[in-house]
Amino acid sequence: xxxxxxxxxxxxxxxxxxxxxxxxxxxxxxxxxxxxxxxxxxxxxxxxxxxxxxxxxxxxxxxxxxxxxxxxxxxxxxxxxxxxxxxxxxxxxxxxxxxxxxxxxxxxxxxxxxxxxxxxxxxxxxxxxxxxxxxxxxxxxxxxxxxxxxxxxxxxxxxxxxxxxxxxxxxxxxxxxxxxxxxxxxxxxxxxxxxxxxxxxxxxxxxxxxxxxxxxxxxxxxxxxxxxxxxxxxxxxxxxxxxxxxxxxxxxxxxxxxxxxxxxxxxxxxxxxxxxxxxxxxxxxxxxxxxxxxxxxxxxxxxxxxxxxxxxxxxxxxxxxxxxxxxxxxxxxxxxxxxxxxxxxxxxxxxxxxxxxxxxxxxxxxxxxxxxxxxxxxxxxxxxxxxxxxxxxxxxxxxxxxxxxxxxxxxxxxxxxxxxxxxxxxxxxxxxxxxxxxxxxxxxxxxxxxxxxxxxxxxxxxxxxxxxxxxxxxxxxxxxxxxxxxxxxxxxxxxxxxxxxxxxxxxxxxxxxxxxxxxxxxxxxxxxxxxxxxxxxxxxxxxxxxxxxxxxxxxxxxxxxxx
RNA sequence: GACCAGUUAGCUCAGUUGGUAGAGCACCUCCCUUUUAAGGAGGUGGUCCUGGGUUCGAGCCCCAGACUGGUCACCA
Numbered sequence: 006x007x008x009x010x011x012x013x014x015x016x017x018x019x020x021x022x023x024x025x026x027x028x029x030x031x032x033x034x035x036x037x038x039x040x041x042x043x044x045x046x047x048x049x050x051x052x053x054x055x056x057x058x059x060x061x062x063x064x065x066x067x068x069x070x071x072x073x074x075x076x077x078x079x080x081x082x083x084x085x086x087x088x089x090x091x092x093x094x095x096x097x098x099x100x101x102x103x104x105x106x107x108x109x110x111x112x113x114x115x116x117x118x119x120x121x122x123x124x125x126x127x128x129x130x131x132x133x134x135x136x137x138x139x140x141x142x143x144x145x146x147x148x149x150x151x152x153x154x155x156x157x158x159x160x161x162x163x164x165x166x167x168x169x170x171x172x173x174x175x176x177x178x179x180x181x182x183x184x185x186x187x188x189x190x191x192x193x194x195x196x197x198x199x200x201x202x203x204x205x206x207x208x209x210x211x212x213x214x215x216x217x218x219x220x221x222x223x224x225x226x227x228x229x230x231x232x233x234x235x236x237x238x239x240x241x242x243x244x245x246x247x248x249x250x251x252x253x254x255x256x257x258x259x260x261x262x263x264x265x266x267x268x269x270x271x272x273x274x275x276x277x278x279x280x281x282x283x284x285x286x287x288x289x290x291x292x293x294x295x296x297x298x299x300x301x302x303x304x305x306x307x308x309x310x311x312x313x314x315x316x317x318x319x320x321x322x323x324x325x326x327x328x329x330x331x332x333x334x335x336x337x338x339x340x341x342x343x344x345x346x347x348x349x350x351x352x353x354x355x356x357x358x359x360x361x362x363x364x365x366x367x368x369x370x371x372x373x374x375x376x377x378x379x380x381x382x383x384x385x386x387x388x389x390x391x392x393x394x395x396x397x398x399x400x401x402x403x404x405x406x407x408x409x410x411x412x413x414x415x416x417x418x419x420x421x422x423x424x425x426x427x428x429x430x431x432x433x434x435x436x437x438x439x440x441x442x443x444x445x446x447x448x449x450x451x452x453x454x455x456x457x458x459x460x461x462x463x464x465x466x467x468x469x470x471x472x473x474x475x476x477x478x479x480x481x482x483x484x485x486x487x488x489x490x491x492x493x494x495x496x497x498x499x500x501x502x503x504x505x506x507x508x509x510x511x512x513x514x515x516x517x518x519x520x521x522x523x524x525x526x527x528x529x530x531x532x533x534x535x536x537x538x539x540x541x542x543x544x545x546x547x548x549x550x551x552x553x554x555x556x557x558x559x560x561x562x563x564x565x566x567x568x
Numbered sequence: 569g570a571c572c573a574g575u576u577a578g579c580u581c582a583g584u585u586g587g588u589a590g591a592g593c594a595c596c597u598c599c600c601u602u603u604u605a606a607g608g609a610g611g612u613g614g615u616c617c618u619g620g621g622u623u624c625g626a627g628c629c630c631c632a633g634a635c636u637g638g639u640c641a642c643c644a
Contacts, residue, residue, distance in 0.1 A: 010613050011578050011595055062604080069601035086601065109594080122602045145579040146594060148605040156605055157580045157593055163636045164579090175579090219644070264643050265569090419644075476644085489637095500635065 042078035110140035192303035202253030207242035216240035235261035294321035366393035381414035423473035
């Protein structure tokens with residue numbers, strides 16, 4: 006590995022620290038008793054504190070210095086005075102360890118007392134400090150000026166996502182996003198647990214990837230010698246638990262879909278799914294709007310949130326519009342009672358690309374997606390979806406062409422999807438068979454396998470149940486005003502960083518000679534390689550460049566050795 | 569998948585018609601005992617994303633590729 010000048014300097018300092026008898030990575034606990042936030046909130050002149058964190062600023066002014074210590078809560082100014090730290094004659098701890106050997110980013114522990122400087126900055130007067138962990142790589146160091154402008158911000162998205170640990174250290178706003186994410190989870194758990202709904206865990210490795218239509222990741226179990234799929238949804242398992250007698254179950258489900266990536270799609274993402282027995286989708290709408298109002302307030306302190314140019318209010322209740330009314334409102338076309346051909350002609354008139362394979366449901370869905378969906382900025386329930394789009398949803402009590410389904414639209418995108426769950430096992434089997442036929446015809450949105458065990462469960466009887474799924478990543482994007490899913494995932498999926506260093510044939514051959522006999526005199530190696538002058542030159546340069554071989558000059562001549 | 573943009577020091581970025589690669593911060597040396605994005609003086613640091621090509625000469629022009637971001641398409 007090629008080290009930069011800065012990294013070499015830090016490694017040399019590490020050696021010097023060891024030479025002073027200081028362990029740069031001590032094992033023993035450090036008795037932290039205060040966080041920087043507590044110091045700021047309950048400031049008390051002269052109070053003794055023990056704090057720890059990264060040294061993030063170091064301004065040496067001769068025999069005294071200011072610094073900044075960053076812990077999990079933020080930063081506090083620290084003041085290093087030579088004679089406070091070194092009471093005797095030996096000033097090594099200040100002059101050498103602090104001034105020369107400590108770098109920005111190093112973890113240190115500090116014992117000190119609180120005071121305010123002449124300009125009124127709350128500060129820890131350092132009485133003693135201890136190196137807790139040496140940082141060998143330099144951190145980027147954004148700075149904020151008096152007007153709040155950030156200079157040299159660490160803002161390259163590629164570096165930020167690939168090295169999220171660095172992003173979190175130097176960009177405090179990033180940490181806030183993830184704190185809110187966890188607050189959202191906690192708020193939901195509180196809301197559900199208060200109602201005695203039961204948090205469960207269901208299989209991620211599934212023999213049939215059911216519950217949604219998406220391409221799964223496939224893997225293989227060696228001792229069973231069967232394929233297994235990473236779940237694309239957990240719906241069918243939660244319903245089995247309702248069959249088993251739980252009144253309400255929920256799960257935060259990491260789902261995996263082997264599809265394209267963009268700023269709203271990551272191959273793994275989180276859905277919250279909840280199923281409650283003896284309820285229907287009307288009840289679930291009431292539940293959903295109360296839940297989201299509660300969550301927004303828990304996360305942001307208010308039901309209002311800003312997303313891009315929009316201000317959204319999650320305060321309940323939300324408007325409820327049937328899909329037919331929505332289409333009538335935005336296109337003037339009434340879909341009720343229309344035949345497939347009439348729908349296709351209408352869609353075509355609206356400029357929507359249609360083809361002969363599209364059924365009624367698909368046509369309606371296209372019209373809605375094209376002409377209506379994007380208009381719903383404030384939270385709005387769209388209800389009563391066409392039957393063929395919803396194979397797990399109960400038929401509408403008033404209209405056999407529709408289902409008892411709603412989606413919650415916010416900023417033109419779906420964030421929740423809910424049904425009165427289909428619990429008629431015969432109907433369910435027929436819907437699965439219909440899906441199977443669609444899949445055989447080549448519709449890749451249709452589910453190609455029938456989960457017979459799920460049908461068996463339904464045959465034992467599932468109570469009337471309403472279920473809902475919420476896209477957690479999308480919801481937290483709204484609540485933190487982030488237009489990209491990568492900003493709300495700690496470690497978004499990225500392409501592999503680098504291809505492995507590829508050596509060419511000459512380089513491989515020379516390396517093989519060298520490995521058998523290292524170090525080797527340079528000219529001897531050259532002769533053994535049998536390469537022409539030019540080839541040799543290129544090859545040895547390539548090897549040193551890749552850091553696999555090293556040329557050293559001694560009094561006896563030039564020697565090559567493996568790195 | 570298509571199109572557009574980007575990739576230069578640890579970080580953020582300049583880089584003129586193709587002619588010895590720059591700044592700020594960071595880093596190193598020296599001075600400085602209540603400063604605060606930035607005290608003073610001096611200095612070090614480069615795979616200009618990779619590989620080809622054009623050229624006397626390429627960070628810059630041409631071709632191919634990698635990665636990233638954006639828009640669109642596809643996909644819940």
